[in-house]
Amino acid sequence: MNKNKIWWSSEQFWKKTAIWVTALMFVILIFLSFDTINKITVGSNRVPSYSVINKQISYKFDTKRNFQVPVISEQDSPLFGKKLTEEQAEKLVTHGKKIVQGRNCMNCHTLLGNGAYYAPDLTKAWLDKAWGDEKYREQLMINFLMEPEKNARTFGSGRKMPNLNISKQEAQAIIAFLKWMSSIDTNGFPYNFNAISQGEK
Ligand code: HEC
Numbered sequence: 001m002n003k004n005k006i007w008w009s010s011e012q013f014w015k016k017t018a019i020w021v022t023a024l025m026f027v028i029l030i031f032l033s034f035d036t037i038n039k040i041t042v043g044s045n046r047v048p049s050y051s052v053i054n055k056q057i058s059y060k061f062d063t064k065r066n067f068q069v070p071v072i073s074e075q076d077s078p079l080f081g082k083k084l085t086e087e088q089a090e091k092l093v094t095h096g097k098k099i100v101q102g103r104n105c106m107n108c109h110t111l112l113g114n115g116a117y118y119a120p121d122l123t124k125a126w127l128d129k130a131w132g133d134e135k136y137r138e139q140l141m142i143n144f145l146m147e148p149e150k151n152a153r154t155f156g157s158g159r160k161m162p163n164l165n166i167s168k169q170e171a172q173a174i175i176a177f178l179k180w181m182s183s184i185d186t187n188g189f190p191y192n193f194n195a196i197s198q199g200e201k
Contacts, residue, residue, distance in 0.1 A: 046185040048072060050089035053079045053176050057183045059127060059195040067188025068195065079176055080138060089176070096177025099170050108161070111181070113189060119159060126175070126182035127195040128153075134196060138175065145171040 007013060043049040056077035059068045076083060084092065100106075100122075106115035109122045120128075130153040131137040143151040146168065148161035166174070 048180075048183045049086060050093045050180055051084065051086045052183045053089050053093065053179045054083050055183075057127065057179065059193075065188070067191065068193065069188075070183050070185055072183055079179055080172060089180075092173050092176040093180045096173035096175070099166075099174055100177060103164055103166075112184070112186065119161065121190045122178060122181070123184070123186060123190060124182045124193050124195070126178045127193075129194045129196050131196055137196070141175050141178075142168060142171045145174055 038044060039046055041047065052072055054076055056073040056075055058071045058073065060071045061067070062069045078084070100111070105111070105122070108116050108119040110117065111122050113121065113123070126137075126141075131140050132153075140151070140153070144153060144161075145164075145166050147163060149163055152160060
């Protein structure tokens with residue numbers, strides 16, 4: 001090796017640095033993976049357990065975090081008027097999620113930001129102002145999912161959702177999934193979302 005060379009210009013030094021940086025990043029990646037798993041697990045602070053569908057879910061602007069955060073009321077507001085156990089709620093929400101996956105709703109919609117941009121993001125569809133009034137929302141959602149071409153609400157896009165031959169039972173499971181998803185603390189995503197007005201219950 002040339003003795004006049006400065007230490008940081010040696011090839012050896014950069015080879016070692018590359019190995020150390022890669023190793024360090026690998027450790028950080030493992031740490032972040034575990035950290036993320038904690039935060040996205042059902043039943044954690046940000047992702048409520050499935051029985052949250054028994055409660056009223058609303059939104060409140062958090063001045064500290066500077067966006068809307070989900071508020072889960074203490075009061076019961078069971079979906080379709082029937083309070084479910086944790087297992088029953090999990091079964092229904094999971095059924096809904098599988099229908100959404102099986103019917104490939106993501107082909108047009110985004111869910112938690114993933115999917116296509118043809119139709120509205122469904123993360124907070126449960127809380128959409130377009131349902132008008134909380135009292136009629138469940139029925140309006142069933143009607144819409146079963147016959148979207150006849151029951152189109154104005155979601156602002158001017159586009160139409162096709163009829164996907166969804167049965168009433170399937171619609172109910174999808175709505176359970178959408179209600180559960182709307183309770184997730186998504187750090188304000190999607191931004192500028194207008195939530196349905198919260199009547200006193
Ligand atoms: C071919 C594209 C397409 C597919 C596939 C599709 N949708 Fe839609 N969906 C739309 C469009 C377009 C709208 C907006 C309709 C309107 O404005 O009347 C919409 C609206 C909605 C809304 C109302 C959104 C809101 O903001 O409240 C819900 C809920 C919904 N779709 C659920 C679903 C589910 C569940 C599936 C899968 C079973 C699905 N969609 C599959 C195109 C699609």
